[in-house]
Amino acid sequence: MKITDFLDAAGIIPDLKARDKKEALKEMADWMASKDPSLDAQRLLDTLLNREKVSTTAIGEGVAIPHGKMAAVKRVFGAFARSSQGVDFDSLDGGLTYLFFLLVAPEDSTTDHLKALARISRLLKDASFRSRLMQEKTKEEIFNAIKEEDGKF
Numbered sequence: 001m002k003i004t005d006f007l008d009a010a011g012i013i014p015d016l017k018a019r020d021k022k023e024a025l026k027e028m029a030d031w032m033a034s035k036d037p038s039l040d041a042q043r044l045l046d047t048l049l050n051r052e053k054v055s056t057t058a059i060g061e062g063v064a065i066p067h068g069k070m071a072a073v074k075r076v077f078g079a080f081a082r083s084s085q086g087v088d089f090d091s092l093d094g095g096l097t098y099l100f101f102l103l104v105a106p107e108d109s110t111t112d113h114l115k116a117l118a119r120i121s122r123l124l125k126d127a128s129f130r131s132r133l134m135q136e137k138t139k140e141e142i143f144n145a146i147k148e149e150d151g152k153f
Contacts, residue, residue: 001115003123003150006077006103010035012139013081016100024087025049025066028102032079038072044104052090060093062086063124065117067103076105076112078120080146082133099124099133123149 013031018024025048026041033041047068051057058064079102086096101120105113123129129149136142 001076001112001119003078003116003119004147006075006116007080007143007146009140009143011077011079012142013079014137014139014142016081016083016087018083018087019085020087021052021089022049024081024083024089024097024100025052028066028079028081028100031081032077032102032104035079036077038074039070039104040072043070043072044068047104048102056090056092058089058091058097059121060091060095061124061127062091062095062098062130063101064089064091064097064099065101065103065120065124067105067113067117069105069107069109069113071107073104073106076103076109076116078103078116080142082142084134099130119150119153122153 018027029045033039051068057066081100089097
């Protein structure tokens with residue numbers, strides 16, 4: 001599974017405004033729901049908040065991969081958000097989070113959900129790629145950087 005299977009340029013938030021975890025999740029949930037009318041922003045937010053109660057999805061090195069499963073979702077899809085100022089997202093390393101990859105999957109999707117999470121994790125382990133994501137200016141440039149890096153594997 002490629003990231004471009006569940007993300008396109010319209011799913012990029014180049015300048016996340018939120019300053020804390022709940023605000024960031026709300027901003028991303030609202031954004032995602034505005035792009036897909038079958039999604040309810042509040043239900044998505046509740047799903048993401050419930051997942052964060054289990055354990056933080058901020059994996060360190062400025063990266064978080066908030067994710068969840070919802071009955072209303074028919075396929076895996078995602079959004080990417082970048083925060084220039086950083087968000088206190090309860091990261092495992094105690095640092096701020098700058099890069100967010102939001103992933104939503106159908107409730108009965110295990111394999112595709114795990115493949116998507118693994119793909120995202122693999123790409124975001126690369127420090128030079130993370131740096132590039134912080135430097136790109138527009139959502140199209142960010143998407144092209146993701147697409148290019150995704151094509152390497």
